[in-house]
Amino acid sequence: MTSSPSETETTVHPLQEFADRVxxxxxxxxxxxxxxxxxxxxxxxxxxxxxxARDDLGLVFFSWLSAVDWTVDVAxxxxxxxxxxDRFEMLTTVADVGEGRRVTFxxxxxxxxxxxxxxxxxxxxxxxxxxxxSEMFGIQFEGHPDLTRLYLVDSFIGNPLRKSYPLLSREVxxxxxxxxxxxxxxxxxxxxxxxxxxxxx
Amino acid sequence: MALDQDLVRHLSETSVSVxxxxxNMTLNIGPQHPSTHGVLRLVARVxxxxxxxxxxVIGYMHRGYEKLSEVRTYPQITTLVxxxxxxxxxxNEVPFIVAAEKLMQIEVPERAQFIRLILTEMARISxxxxxxxxxxxxxxxxxxxxFALRERERILDLLEGVTGGRFHPNFNRIGGVKPAYxxxxxxxxxxxxxxxxxxxxxxxxxxxxxxxxxxIESLVAGNEIILARTKGxxxxxxxxxxxxxxxxxxxxxxxxxxxxxxxESYLPYHRFDFEIPTGAVGDCWxxxxxxxxxxxxxxxxxxxxxxxxxxxxxxxxxPKVIKVPxxxxxxxxxxxxxxxxxxxxxxxxxxxxxxxxxxxxxxxISILPWILEGVLVPDIIAIMGSLDFVLGxxxx
Numbered sequence: 001m002t003s004s005p006s007e008t009e010t011t012v013h014p015l016q017e018f019a020d021r022v023x024x025x026x027x028x029x030x031x032x033x034x035x036x037x038x039x040x041x042x043x044x045x046x047x048x049x050x051x052x053a054r055d056d057l058g059l060v061f062f063s064w065l066s067a068v069d070w071t072v073d074v075a076x077x078x079x080x081x082x083x084x085x086d087r088f089e090m091l092t093t094v095a096d097v098g099e100g101r102r103v104t105f106x107x108x109x110x111x112x113x114x115x116x117x118x119x120x121x122x123x124x125x126x127x128x129x130x131x132x133x134s135e136m137f138g139i140q141f142e143g144h145p146d147l148t149r150l151y152l153v154d155s156f157i158g159n160p161l162r163k164s165y166p167l168l169s170r171e172v173x174x175x176x177x178x179x180x181x182x183x184x185x186x187x188x189x190x191x192x193x194x195x196x197x198x199x200x201x
Numbered sequence: 202m203a204l205d206q207d208l209v210r211h212l213s214e215t216s217v218s219v220x221x222x223x224x225n226m227t228l229n230i231g232p233q234h235p236s237t238h239g240v241l242r243l244v245a246r247v248x249x250x251x252x253x254x255x256x257x258v259i260g261y262m263h264r265g266y267e268k269l270s271e272v273r274t275y276p277q278i279t280t281l282v283x284x285x286x287x288x289x290x291x292x293n294e295v296p297f298i299v300a301a302e303k304l305m306q307i308e309v310p311e312r313a314q315f316i317r318l319i320l321t322e323m324a325r326i327s328x329x330x331x332x333x334x335x336x337x338x339x340x341x342x343x344x345x346x347x348f349a350l351r352e353r354e355r356i357l358d359l360l361e362g363v364t365g366g367r368f369h370p371n372f373n374r375i376g377g378v379k380p381a382y383x384x385x386x387x388x389x390x391x392x393x394x395x396x397x398x399x400x401x402x403x404x405x406x407x408x409x410x411x412x413x414x415x416x417i418e419s420l421v422a423g424n425e426i427i428l429a430r431t432k433g434x435x436x437x438x439x440x441x442x443x444x445x446x447x448x449x450x451x452x453x454x455x456x457x458x459x460x461x462x463x464x465e466s467y468l469p470y471h472r473f474d475f476e477i478p479t480g481a482v483g484d485c486w487x488x489x490x491x492x493x494x495x496x497x498x499x500x501x502x503x504x505x506x507x508x509x510x511x512x513x514x515x516x517x518x519x520p521k522v523i524k525v526p527x528x529x530x531x532x533x534x535x536x537x538x539x540x541x542x543x544x545x546x547x548x549x550x551x552x553x554x555x556x557x558x559x560x561x562x563x564x565x566i567s568i569l570p571w572i573l574e575g576v577l578v579p580d581i582i583a584i585m586g587s588l589d590f591v592l593g594x595x596x597x
Contacts, residue, residue: 034303034530035466062446063533064559068546077271078550081527091544091557093531097443097457100464104531104544125446128567136267151260151596160268167272 022103026052038104043116046090046107050122053094059103062123063093065130067109067137067161074163076170088114088137094123109139118144136161206577228252230581232261239592241566243581245573252581255573257566262596270556275301275375275523278556282543283369285560286594289328289537291360291370292321297556298373299467300532300545304525305375311469312513313377316395318468319403319506320360320372321534322499326410327356328537329492329499332589333417336489339586340430345417352413355406362396375523377516394515400507407500414496421489431485435572435584438483445571446564449539451588454491455483461535468534473505485587492589524551538562538594562594 016030019037023030026049028041041049053059068089072079088109095102109116118141119126130141131150138159141147149156158165225246232242240261245252266281273281282297283290295317302309334349357367364370372378421427437447439455452459458477462470478494480487525547533542539561546555565588573581 034528036529036531038529060440061443061448062564063540063542064446064544064557064564066544066557068555076268077552077554078548080548080554081550093542093544093559097452097459100459100461102531102533123446124441124444124571125564125567128563151263153260160265163271165268167268170272 018101019103022053022057025056026105028105036104037102038106040106043090043107043109046105047117047119047122049105050092050094050119053103053105054122057101057103058096058098059094059101061095061097062119062125063095063102065090065092065119065126065133067091067133067139069137069161069163071111071163075166076163086111088139090116090133090139092119092126114139115142116140117142120144135159138162228578232258239595241592241595243569243573245578245581247578250577251575252573252578253575255570255581257569259566259592259595262592264597266597267556267558270553272552274551275525275553278552279373280369280371282558283371284593285558285597286328286536286538286541286562286591287368288331288591289324290366290368291324291364291372292328292534292536293541294370294373295321296467296532296534296536296541297543297545298375299534300530300543301375301523301525301547303530303532304528304545304547305519305523306526307376307517307519309377309517310514311511313515313517314469315506315510316363316378316515317373318470319503319510320363320370321468322503322506323356323360323403325499325537326496326503327353327360329496330356330410332489332492333496336586336589337421337424337427339582340427342421342424342427345420348413348416348420352406352410355409359399359403359406362402363399374516374519376519377514379516400510403503404507407503410496411500414493414500418493428486430580430583431489431587433482433484433486434580435485435488435576435587436483437568437572441571442483442568445568447539447568448564449535449537449561450491450495451488451539451565453477454480454487456480461533461540465533465535467532470502472509473502475499475502485583488587488589522551524549525553533559536561538589538591539565558597560594560597562590562592563597566590566595 015032015037019030019032019039023039026039026041027045028039028049030037030039070084070089071086072084088111090107090109091104093102093104116139118130128150130144131147133139134141134147135149135152136159225248228245228247230243232240242258244256244258246254269281270278279294279298282293285293330349330353334346337345360370361367364372437455439457442452442455456479458479460477475498478491478498480491527547527549529546531542531544533540541561542559544557545553548554572584576584
């Protein structure tokens with residue numbers, strides 16, 4: 001990122017340049033999405049890419065790790081707008097602590113066998129983030145020193161952040177906001193979208 | 202207790218013929234200990250006066266906001282995110298709203314951006330004042346609490362006057378900000394701007410804050426007990442901090458002059474003149490000092506922002522029903538506790554497809570097992586307090 005915010009819309013070039021440089025260094029594909037440098041790497045180069053980002057590019061700060069459950073078959077919320085390949089997308093963001101550069105790494109995991117190597121050796125901070133992703137999505141992190149539950153109680157069944165996991169309280173009682181929604185001022189002609197589109201949300 | 206450490210070392214090195222049996226014992230701290238600022242439980246193995254294998258147990262306040270966000274609309278989510286770190290509720294809303302605006306490619310009016318910035322800095326001052334109140338209290342000095350909380354109340358009153366809420370403002374709208382005037386149909390009849398006198402009163406409050414910062418400094422910096430308990434205690438080296446993702450004042454106390462307000466563009470901070478205070482060695486004392494210095498810098502920013510605030514509307518034109526186009530982005534902000542960010546994945550609906558919440562305290566306290574290894578039991582309280590975390594910000 002550049003230091004001058006007024007340039008954000010026009011500084012696509014330096015960001016894209018940086019994205020390409022990172023992608024080349026770690027052996028992935030880089031893109032800039034709304035000011036965020038995102039680099040897609042193959043799953044087998046997951047740990048190595050992070051090691052290179054830390055050692056060669058100076059991205060020493062571990063910001064976060066998480067996942068996205070891509071599927072059209074959702075129990076909660078709206079499904080994706082188009083066709084998607086069923087998969088988990090692993091995401092991390094690492095940054096420097098000087099110029100403010102940051103990179104979001106991404107890789108795809110099959111849902112049949114969601115196993116990925118742990119980043120704890122590279123970034124110690126990945127420890128808790130991986131424990132969270134493990135219980136929330138059911139992803140296994142190979143080489144993690146202590147892959148126990150972080151938030152959830154031991155008796156908890158299921159992986160709550162998977163799209164197939166229902167929001168149980170909403171199953172029992174519908175969200176009251178969709179029942180007593182006030183009509184928008186002057187919107188008598190147009191149907192009130194929140195209540196019709198997704199009645200059980 | 203730096204002085205005691207030397208004594209302990211001295212005693213352990215001199216050959217005392219009496220061998221003292223100190224069998225290992227498991228010590229539970231929390232989950233309802235006042236120094237945990239919420240409900241955090243620590244399980245430690247204690248050998249004599251020293252703690253080993255400290256194991257934080259979190260999740261008592263896990264509210265599942267990431268899942269909940271997937272079934273809520275964008276305007277509804279602002280009410281969730283300001284409950285993450287409730288000590289600076291306002292500051293949590295900004296990066297989320299900015300992320301949504303980024304995907305919608307909305308240009309927020311300048312006046313609204315300035316107001317967001319002023320309120321964010323007020324939230325920072327009030328958050329740091331809570332630290333100024335609670336940290337000396339945990340070390341046994343009760344007086345600074347009264348000075349700090351008095352000024353904090355003044356700030357919160359002003360926040361309440363503008364937003365309608367002391368803790369949970371829900372003030373940001375996609376495209377701008379919305380002052381609390383009436384409700385329903387009445388809203389349109391009233392002028393869409395801040396209450397009269399807000400800027401004058403804020404200026405006044407900022408003056409008071411600067412005064413109380415000096416008072417607190419004189420109360421704490423001259424207190425020999427506090428100095429003995431914080432200087433040289435809980436040292437955090439930079440490399441350990443960054444690999445754990447420790448950010449904000451905790452990182453700056455270790456000597457890194459890095460502040461997201463200088464490098465990210467979520468609010469127009471580049472227009473203002475302010476410094477990044479850093480610590481010398483990264484001990485508890487430095488973490489206290491950096492926050493005190495940040496209060497003064499925030500006061501400076503607010504004064505400049507009030508001087509230079511442009512006139513104009515508070516809200517850009519947005520559709521009645523907010524739908525965010527397909528796309529993903531990560532927006533991070535310098536919150537009082539450190540880096541707070543949202544990775545927003547939108548699929549074109551009224552709510553996010555996925556919202557990853559990166560909260561500062563979560564990464565900040567993941568350092569606990571490392572930093573508490575082998576310290577004296579009373580130092581656990583001193584070190585935990587100096588990291589200034591809030592459990593709502595840890596558990597989300």
